[in-house]
Amino acid sequence: MRGWSADRWIATGTGALALWFMWSAWNLPRFRLTTVIDAHVFPLVVGAAMFVFSVLLWVQSGARRREASVAWAGMDLRRGALLAILTLLYIVVLEPLGYLLSTFVFLLLAPAALGWRRWWVSAVVALLFAGGTYYLFSSVLLVPLPRGILPL
Amino acid sequence: MSTASLLLDGLRVAVQPANLLAVAVGVLAGTVVGVLPGIGPISAVALLIPLSFGMDPTTAIIMMAGVYYGAMYGGSTTSILLNTPGESSSVVTCLDGYQLALQGRGGSALGVAAIGSFVAGTIGIVIMMFLAPWLGRVAIAFGPPEYFALMVLGLTATASFVEGSVVKALISMCAGLALGTIGVDLQTGTARFTFGNPELLDGIDFLVLALGLFALAEVLWESVEPQVLARRIPVKSPFPTWQDLRRSFGAMLRGGLIGYFLGILPGVGASTSSFITYGLEKNCPATRSSSAKEPSRGWRRRSPPTTGRPPGPWCRSSPWGCRVPAPPRSCWVPS
Numbered sequence: 001m002r003g004w005s006a007d008r009w010i011a012t013g014t015g016a017l018a019l020w021f022m023w024s025a026w027n028l029p030r031f032r033l034t035t036v037i038d039a040h041v042f043p044l045v046v047g048a049a050m051f052v053f054s055v056l057l058w059v060q061s062g063a064r065r066r067e068a069s070v071a072w073a074g075m076d077l078r079r080g081a082l083l084a085i086l087t088l089l090y091i092v093v094l095e096p097l098g099y100l101l102s103t104f105v106f107l108l109l110a111p112a113a114l115g116w117r118r119w120w121v122s123a124v125v126a127l128l129f130a131g132g133t134y135y136l137f138s139s140v141l142l143v144p145l146p147r148g149i150l151p152l
Numbered sequence: 153m154s155t156a157s158l159l160l161d162g163l164r165v166a167v168q169p170a171n172l173l174a175v176a177v178g179v180l181a182g183t184v185v186g187v188l189p190g191i192g193p194i195s196a197v198a199l200l201i202p203l204s205f206g207m208d209p210t211t212a213i214i215m216m217a218g219v220y221y222g223a224m225y226g227g228s229t230t231s232i233l234l235n236t237p238g239e240s241s242s243v244v245t246c247l248d249g250y251q252l253a254l255q256g257r258g259g260s261a262l263g264v265a266a267i268g269s270f271v272a273g274t275i276g277i278v279i280m281m282f283l284a285p286w287l288g289r290v291a292i293a294f295g296p297p298e299y300f301a302l303m304v305l306g307l308t309a310t311a312s313f314v315e316g317s318v319v320k321a322l323i324s325m326c327a328g329l330a331l332g333t334i335g336v337d338l339q340t341g342t343a344r345f346t347f348g349n350p351e352l353l354d355g356i357d358f359l360v361l362a363l364g365l366f367a368l369a370e371v372l373w374e375s376v377e378p379q380v381l382a383r384r385i386p387v388k389s390p391f392p393t394w395q396d397l398r399r400s401f402g403a404m405l406r407g408g409l410i411g412y413f414l415g416i417l418p419g420v421g422a423s424t425s426s427f428i429t430y431g432l433e434k435n436c437p438a439t440r441s442s443s444a445k446e447p448s449r450g451w452r453r454r455s456p457p458t459t460g461r462p463p464g465p466w467c468r469s470s471p472w473g474c475r476v477p478a479p480p481r482s483c484w485v486p487s
Contacts, residue, residue, distance in 0.1 A: 007317070014323050021330055024345065031340040039342035043333045050326035057319045080376035087368070114375055141185075141199045 007061035015054035022047035082113040098148015103130040159281060165210060174211045177203075178218025185219075186226020190363050192239025196223035221273065228265045233258055236367035241422030243362045244430045247313065263392035264400055271401075272408030279412055291416045302417075306424045309431025331356055358423060403433055 004012075025043035090106040107126035108119075116122060137143045165171065181203065185196040200219050204212035227238025232249035245265070252261040279287070307325055314321035334345045335355030346352040407429050414425035 007320070010320070010323075014327070018326070025333075028344060029342055031342060037339060039337035039340045039344055043330065043344065046326055046329045046333065050323060050330065053319050053323045053326060057317070057323065060317075060319060075376040077376055080372050083375045084372060087371075142202060143199065 005061050007057055011054045011058035011061055015051055015058065018047045018050035018054060022051070079114060083110060086110055086113055095146045096148060098150050099145040100130050100134050101148055101150055103133075155282065166214065171211055171214050174207070174215040175218040178215035179222035182219035182222025182224075183226040183229075184222075186223030186238050187229050188226075189230050189234065189236040189238060189367060190359060191223070192227055192241075192359065193220045193223040194239075196220070196226075221269070225266060225269050228269075229262060232261045232265065234367070235370040237359070237362045239422075240358045240362060241426045243366070243423060244426045246366050247430070260392040260396055264396055267392070267397060268400065268404045268407065271404040272411060275405065275408035276412040276415070279409075287413070287416055294417055299417075302414075302424070302428075306428050306431075309428050312431055313434065328361075331361065406433070 022044055025040045025047060028038075028040040028043075030040075031038050086106065086109055090102055093102045104126045107129060108122050111122050112119075134145055137145050166175075178200075181200055182193070182196050185191055185199055186193065191199070197216055197219050201216070203219075204215055207215070224239070224241075227242040228245045228249065230236045230238045231242045231245035232253050235246050235250040237243040237246055249258075249261050249265070252258060307329075311318065311321045311325055332355070334352055336342070336353050337344055343353055410429045410432070411425050414428065415422070
C-alpha cells in the first residue's frame with residue numbers, strides 16, 4: 001500500500017464512499033402507495049455509477065504507479081491547517097459570540113496565521129470591515145446579523 | 153396597439169430623466185451588493201427592495217431591473233478577481249476568468265464580461281419583445297424527456313471541461329449528483345441523507361457548495377503556498393483590446409441566444425445554461441483549437457450566457473406571471 005499512487009487512494013476512498021452511499025440508499029424507507037420511482041432508486045444508480053468509475057480509476061492507476069507526490073513539496077501545510085481550524089472555530093462561535101466580535105477576532109488572527117505580523121494594520125482592517133458590514137446589513141439593508149454577547 | 157408602437161411607448165417612459173436616474177442608481181447599488189461574495193441577483197433584489205418603497209411602480213420596477221443586472225455583473229467580478237462566485241451562474245466564470253486575473257488580465261476580463269453582459273442581455277430583451285408568446289409555447293411543450301436530455305447534455309458538457317483524467321471528472325460528477333440527492337425527495341417526500349438534521353431537508357444550496365469548492369479551496373491553497381503575502385499579481389491594461397472584443401463577439405451572440413432559450417424553460421437554472429454554453433464553446437469544432445491554447449477565449453465565450461440569461465426569468469415573470477412553476481425569482485415581480 002505504501003507504493004500506491006494518489007489516484008489509487010482516491011479510487012479506494014470513492015469506491016468505499018459509493019458502497020456506503022448505496023447501502024444507505026437501500027435502507028431508506030419505502031413508499032408503498034403507488035408505483036412511483038421510489039426515493040432510493042436515483043441514489044442507488046448514482047452510487048453504482050460512482051463505484052464503477054472508481055473501479056475503473058483503480059485499474060487505470062495501477063498502470064502508472066508512484067507518479068511523484070511532489071505537488072505538496074515546499075508547501076507550508078501547518079499554515080493551511082491553522083487557517084482551516086480557525087475557520088471552523090469561526091463557524092462554531094459565530095452565533096454564540098455574535099457577528100461583530102467573532103468576525104473581528106477572526107480577521108485579526110487569520111492574517112497572523114499566514115505570517116502577517118503588523119498587528120495594528122490587522123486590527124484596523126478587522127475593525128473597519130466587521131463594523132462596516134455589520135452596520136450595512138443591520139442598519140441599511142435591515143438584515144439582522146447574530147448579535148451575541150455584545151450589548152448592541 | 154402594434155408591438156412597435158408599444159415599444160416606442162415603453163421607450164418614452166424609459167428615457168424620462170427620473171427613470172434613467174433610477175436605473176443608474178439601481179445598477180450601481182446592484183453591482184455593489186452583487187460584488188459581495190455569495191450574494192447573487194436574487195438576494196440583491198431582496199436586500200435592496202426597501203430602496204423602492206414609496207416610488208412610482210414603473211420607476212421601482214425599472215430600478216429593480218437595474219439592481220438585477222448590476223448584481224449579475226457584480227457576481228462575475230468576484231469570480232474573476234477572487235475565484236469566489238457571487239451567484240450560481242457565475243461559477244463557470246471562475247474556471248477561466250480567475251486564471252486570466254492571475255496573468256494580470258483581470259481588467260480585460262471584467263471589461264469583456266461587462267460588454268458581453270450588455271450584448272447578450274440586449275439580444276435577450278429584443279427576442280423577448282418580439283417572440284415571447286411563441287417561445288412560451290415552445291417552453292411549455294418541453295416535456296420530461298426533453299428535460300432529461302438537457303440535463304444529460306449539461307452533465308456531459310461539465311465532464312468535458314477537464315484536462316486530464318475523464319474518469320476522475322465522472323467520479324466528481326457522481327459525487328455532485330450524490331450531494332444533490334440530500335433533502336426531501338420530490339416524488340415521495342422521503343427525507344434522504346439528512347441524518348435527522350432539519351436544516352438538511354431543503355438540500356444543500358448550489359451556491360454554498362460552489363463557495364466551499366472555489367473560495368474556501370482558494371483560501372486554503374493560498375495559505376499553504378510559501379511567500380503568499382509577498383506575491384504581487386501584475387495588472388496590465390484595465391480595458392479589453394479591440395482584438396479581444398472582436399474575437400469574443402461571436403461567443404457573445406451564441407451565448408445570448410442559447411442562454412435566452414434555456415432561460416425561458418421553467419426550472420432550468422442559470423447555472424445549467426452557463427455550463428452548457430461554456431461546454432459548447434469549449435468543444436465547438438470551429439474554435440476548439442484556439443481555446444486550447446488560450447483559456448481566456450473559452451472563458452469569454454462563456455461570459456455572455458451568465459448575463460445573457462436575465463431576460464429568461466424576466467420573461468417568465470412578466471408574460472406568464474407565477475403560473476409556470478419557476479424558481480422563486482419570478483415571484484417578486486408584481487404581474
